[in-house]
Amino acid sequence: MENPQDRPPEDDVHTKGADIYDEDGAIRASFLAHIGAAIADRDTLTLKQDVGALHQSEVGDLIEALLPEQRQALVELMGSDFDFTALTEVDDAIRMDIVDAMPNEQIAQAVQELDSDDAVYILEDLDEEDQEEILAQLPFTERIRLRRSLDYPEESAGRRMQTEFVAVPPFWTVGQTIDYMREDKNLPESFSQIFVIDPTFRLLGAVDLDRILRTQRGVKIEEVMHETRHAIPATMDQEEAAQIFEQYDLLSAAVVDENERLVGVLTIDDVVDVIQEEAEEDLMRLGGVGDEELSDKVLTTSRSRVPWLMVNLVMAFLAASVIGLFDATIQEIVALAILMPIVAGMGGNAGSQTMTVTVRALATKDIDIYNASRIIRREIGVGLLNGAIFATLIAIVAGFWFSSPDIGGIIAVAMVVNMLTAALAGILIPLLLDRFGADPAVASAVFVTTITDVVGFFTFLGLATWWFGLL
Template structure:
């Protein structure tokens, strides 16, 4: 974004809160901290008022837990709860637990339904019920309906405020309705044409209303090829529909096909980013973690995976243990064996990474599975052969032992083919069993490549050199 254009007031306002690199300015934060410590409500309001909710979110994340509560309490009704949709989950949950439920009820009542649900859904049932009971009836009912849909479903992410019109209206009537009605959603991109039973008949993007003559009937210009999403559909599937069909807004219907809300692209962008974070974190062996989490939480979220790895590494070590007599006779084997295992680990991770992402993007199906499996086996064979020669030569010279070079080369080929095969078959198998391949594939792939790497190398060596 241009930083110096004088005609854009919001950018000028930003310049003091952001430093030259566009990050939160340390000076600005220090001043804020001082005002919080002094309890200077008037200056705090003045300081926070020009911020966009995402900037307020950044500020909240930069503060300590105590400062956050103090800031929100001092700002009172001037605090925009929308900012809470922009902070890490752990920050939001901790802050919400420190605030009185009455304050939350007041703050959340002003929000769009999708944002209110986003904030309320992580609270425990009792707090949530208490907050809902303190809200106006209309908001309470619509929030309850959203919250009744399963977690991570389209129903949770939808906005319940939308504009529905009958098919027999004219464009003129529609425009007049929009001009005179004060109770419209904040932003909208299309209108929904429904029958008296709230079944969706069609949609009209706003530009089509603007291009049409006033006398035109809505039913003659509406888009009848509507895409609609069941409220119980998983949000990731919903995101896929937005991506495939380049939608801005999609209608959400309940089990009797009645229109209950709309999903908008800005929520979907968050879903896509969240999903990518989840894939990356799971592949990296970290659970539900964000950078605001504190030490005990992080220790817990990572210990599971470390424990699993302790088990699998011990298994690999047991395999090596089978060959201790062999190693005792030829210690070079101990020096070399981690190379074979590590190359297999990298090759397996490569195949697994591509496979896991293809599965999560719904790109891998029956039509290309066979082709991909043979591709990966062939890639394993080819790279196995290339690096077998390379490592074989290095080893032959390093230990002045050509036979050892041949043995390690052969073990490398075996391990790389196994790595390619496991790298694709394990994630596909887990997916078939409805287990997220991003979570579990790594362990299996690494264990198998370690075990096969050690076993192939030590067996071949023992056999070749007659060490058994």
Template sequence: MFNADPEDPEAQSASELVPQVSAALDAGDGAQARTLTADLKTPDLADVIELLSPDNRVGLISALGTAFDYEVFSELDETVRNQLSEALPNEFLAKAATELDTDDAAYLIEGLDADDRQAVLDQLPTSDREALERNLEYPEETAGRLMQADFVAVAPFWTVGQVIDHMREAADLPDQFTEFFIVDPTFRVLGSVELSRLLRTKRHVRVDTIMNEDRHVVLASADQEGVARQFERYGLMSAPVVDAQKRLVGVVMFDDVVDVIKEEAEEDMKKLAGVGDESLADSVYETAKSRVPWLVVNLGTAMLGSLVIQQFDATIEQMVALAVLMPVVASMGGNAGTQTMTVTVRALATNKLGPVNAPRVITREALVGLVNGLILSMIIAVVVFLWFGSSKLGAVIGAAMIVNLFAAAVAGILIPLVLDHFDLDPAPASGVFVTFVTDVVGFFAFLGLAAWLLF
């Protein structure tokens, strides 16, 4: 009954089931696959489905039959869900859409082509179809798509007792809710009352005397990342969603945004690495197409580094050890620059870096660059002296290392700051510029100092 271990052994064991489930399905033994997955919780079953091959995903859902919980669709990766909804029959999707909350039903059929989508909608009961069509009118990744259409709203003159009695009798309440809303006759939100507040108040009290008027209201057309940021920032459990006329049209609950909250940090990570919004289920073509542009841009900056090296080809011909060592200087600059840049990009994304503390943080990063440059320059100078037996070469590479790690630190903080200042997203672009700086400065400092001091 209890899952007292936070390392979540259920999730672990669910993944471990996959080879057996896969083997059962390959052998056409649907009953065995059903038995194996019978006790899984919804998110664990979703994990199993994602880890199966595309054919076996459909096979497992067929094998589960009526035991299949449609909520699984809400937990699936978007690409996997879209592939499944294309593969499954429209009757099945219509049944699922009837059972699911509006927002989850919309996720399920949004990936279908127009004909299939209409075929599914046509099979739905009128009220479900209308709610779903309204939801699908909002663009993807907006609050209108995230929200569920069921909520409790009452007039300001109702008493606590009336609200409690209403909730006991009403048939169409949402499955889970933590607050209800007070609206005027045109459905504008006047305030909200948390259920815990309702329960602590005497029956005869009017709800408008206990309502919280200072609510975070979300526009249905608002971008979901902005909504997630508000939830996170203000510790919200749920938020009312209003249309352009400020009328209450739905509620976004915490569990609808938790994935968005997580993805926001993940997105910056992927952008820094030059990876788009890709899924493990994407095809080779889609993946290659999304990754090539960033590689081509980096090819351009790498060739600019080559141009710098070319200026010193005569020097390299005189002493080929320079060619042996020059990538070390450039790559250490790249590594140190990436450290500073990553910290800066996250600080900007989380509002921790602004005009007032920027000078202080820039100074700190520059000093860290100098300190780390000194430490690494001593190590490399000693190693190079022992390796090539030249104290002069050791001194040159040590000096170049200090210069490049200082440049890396300054570039690592200034480039994201400047991009952000011009309202450009610093995550995808910073890396290209920082590597460019550390390549050019690294090669120029090392080869330039060598040409000047060694011959």
């Protein structure tokens, strides 16, 4: 890295990019046309100037807005001026397309320019053979560092950490530390704390930069360092690490190996991405879609959605067979067939409400043994109350519609039963799935709606069969 005094102070500011977005947050059409024309003209100068001036995330958005063939051309035309960090900002499928089309030598070249966490992010999706070929072309220390990160399990803190960090011994003074940072040319690009280590790299503590700046030069580091209570084991799942960041409002945290030796640093910007991903995962799972991406093709998307629909189909046949038990009753009183989806549907909706709250509370660990029984009691209360409200409404409408107070009464009773069932299913199913180690976001919805369908159809049609003496 060049000496800080030598580089222009604005080197990480990109004034050009300010207006590449329109009011809707999409890349401005005129800018896209301009870049498209430059690609068509193979006008590398314009590209290097106008794309080179953008922030990596802006380049990412630009790439996503381009046509697939333009993306490839842009990367090629810009050559070494292309900031590979931008690839960490695009959809997985688009990144794979671009990287797959590049020769391994070029990837190796590009990866060397990246922070280690970004390099790992790009390398981890390649197949092992390509990974090895690329790693083999890297300088020794970098190869070792990246390989170590890649050896940690997927979605672990070790995969997301940056292996560049500033570490000093405890007996240095604040003045020595500041001088070291002024002179060392191999510092990470930005950092917010300094770690304190012993000669074997064992982590002793950390000092925030503001503390350094507020302390007299003569003071020893060990006097201003604080214990790092929140050192993160490299094998820890990234979601768990993110929760520690959130709970303790950390900006960065030391990552240590099994011997408590400092191996890297996890920073809040990576954690923000993890938080987003995890929140997205819960939402997608509740909606019955897997890890699909917007850039997936029809076949991939279809394949990812079929399993869920298949489970639902089986459950739908189960519910249908419950209706089948009462075919004679329906033939007698067709009004029942008309009304039965209302009972089932209202139960399904009420169940989804309770389930959504429960799944979210489980994800954020807001539900525990101290409040679970209170929340279960509350949901039963809500189920009974809302059941009573809607039973009354439905009874009146249905009773008048079919000029039959009997049908009104029957649907009211079925409604209360099903709303109560919905409340219980909505809270107990996610809790049980969680207790048995299953992901409540994936499986809860199908169980809840099946139960509310089955109970809804059975209670309503069963009650009617009994009341009208059609047994």
